[in-house]
Amino acid sequence: MNPTVNIQEILDxxxxxxxxxxxxxxxxxxxxxxxxxxxxxxSGYDKTETALTKALRAEGAEIHYTEDVAAVPKDVALVVYTPAVPKDHKELVYYQTNGYNVVKRSDVLGAISESSFNICIGGTHGKTTITTMVAHILRHSGYGCNAFLGGIASNYDTNFWSSDNNVCVIEADEYDRSFLKLSPDVAVITAMDADHLDIYGDEEAVQDAFVQFANKVKEGGLLIGKFGLKRLKETTVKKRWTYSLQNDAADIFAARIKIEEGGYRFDVQLKDKVLSNCELRIGGMHNVENAVAAVAVASSLKIDDEKVKAALAAFKGVHRRFEYVIPPKKFSEGAYVQPVLVDDYAHHPEELRALLTSVRSLFPQRVVTIIFQPHLFSRTRDLAGGFADALSIADRVILLPIYPARELPVEGVSSEMILKGVERDDKQVLSKEEFLAWMKQHAKELNKEFGEVMVMAGAGDIDALVKPVKEMLIG
Incomplete structure (x- = not known):
């Protein structure tokens, strides 16, 4: 535990x-x-008002949006900051230089979970959905947990809930090596791809950190890793399971997968039994694999099979994770079929590849348009080729300018870097205003034949465009 964070002292x-x-x-x-x-x-500060900050204010938090030392409370027991905040942030500097207890988010999460049974899900992609699935299964089945999620669970419209059961389900964030503050009883690792190279420098350093995270599993605990992650063989954890979408060389995998109206039906082959006829009513073949990992966790906790299946069938997904904003409409409801609109947080080439591959498999007869907003100049610079390759899966590619987040512009780095490598004729970079104008002009065309599939992806502020796009398509 970080010596500067004592949860009970703060509560008292x-x-x-x-x-x-x-x-x-x-x-x-x-x-x-x-x-x-x-x-x-x-109380707290953030740069801009969002749906999430509005929700927090409705729940009782005091929030302001101007960096202002005069506006901050002086009688605080703890100051928590995200590593995404600049080091010279006026409020952060004030608290640090005036003797306040100032800690990172990861220190607090580590302290909260110090005395609980912890299920920690990490990986460069897939972790938010698996964390939410696991927490949902535990809640829906009556097992109970305290959930700290990296996305908004559609079933409950929140990223946190509490329980009397002293079990924490935690999304283990690799950014800034935050996940190394956790002590898992069960750890899941989904992927170790190159990401956050502004922090790590290279892919090997990313993988080293995941090996360290795996080794944090408590004595007698369980490590569940994606099949094929070779570096996990270096870990000291004695009890290890592997999972996969369909590779029967893994300990746990899916079989007899059938696509059903934008969702899936499948079996999960566990180490000692089969969980047959599972139902998942959200899109994305990668979500079947995510469900396999979640079922593996539930199995390790010995939750009743029928309760697990009922929870999976009731799972509505995570906001902005293959979220159907305009869902698929059955052909039986009439000859005219409206377009499909999918919103997704994908901001890494492999996430985009999984997203667009799933869209292709679910809607093989439809034209697919991807609107993608790159996130961070450093990530665009380091992974431009991978982004271009993944985006080429779509029929039409529209790129928005890079969302800078915590970064300053980097000379020579722009969305055009990605555009050059996209192997499609129908491709362009548009500002947000230009894109909305394009949508207004083309909305009727997108309703022809089966109706196109529009995919909006990115971790920046592209989500603010989803509602106006939806209104143009079906308004």
Whole structure:
């Protein structure tokens, strides 16, 4: 445990107040909700107002959007900041130089989970959906858990909930090596691809960190790793399972997969039994693989098979993870079939590849348009070729300018870097305003024949465009 974070002391402090710098972040907001659930006063700063900050304010948090030392509370027991906040942030510097207890988000999460049974899901992609699936299965089945999610669970419209059962389901974030503060009883690792190279430098360093994370599994604990992750053989964990979509060389895998109206029906072959006729009502073949990993966790906890299947069938997904904004419409409902609109957080080439491959398999007869907003100049620079290759799966490619997030522009790095490598004739870079104008002009065309599939992807602010696009398509 980080010596500067004592959760009980904070709960017992006279001020009973925690301040968050970057409160609107998905991980930060889950911690804010944790403290709100304990009756602690929560306040914080974020750069812009979002649906998430509005929700937090409705739940009792005080939030402002201007970097202003005069506006911050002085009577706080703890100040929590995200590593995405610049080091020279005025409020952060004020608290650091005036003797306040200032810690990273990962320190708080590590402290909260110090005395609980922890299920920690990590990986360069897939972790948000698997974490949410696992937490949902535990909640829906009555097993119970405290959930700290990296996305908004569609079933509950939140990224945090609590339980009397002292079990935590935690999304283990590799950014800034945050996940190394956790102590898993069960750990899942989905992938170790090159990402966050601004932090790690190269792919080998990323993989080294995941090996370290795996080795954090407690004595007698379980490591569940994606089949084919060779570096996991280096870990010291004695009890290890592998999972896969359909590779029967893995310990746990799916079989007899059938596509059914934008979802799937399948069996899960576990180590000692078969969970037959599972139903998943969200899109994306990669989500079947995610479900296999979640079922593996549930199996390790010995949750009743029928309860697991019922929870899977009831799972509505995660906001912005293959989210049907305009769902597929059955052909039996009439000859005219509306377009499909999918919103997704994909911001890494492999995530885009999985997303677009799934769209292709679900809608083989439809034209697929991808609207992608690259996230970070460094990621675009390092992975431009991979992005171009994945985007080429679509029929039409529209790129928005790079969303900078925490970064300053890098000379020579732009969305055009990706566009050059896209192997499609119908491709272009448009500003957000130009894209909306394009949509207004082409909305009727997109309804022809079966109706196109429009996919909007990215981790920046592209989600703000989803509602107007939906209105243009079916309004």
């Amino acid at each position: 402090s006279p001020s009973r107040r925690v301040y968050f710098i970057g409160i609107g972040g998905i991980g930060m907001s889950a911690l804010a909700r944790y403290f709100l659930s304990k009756g602690i006063k929560v």
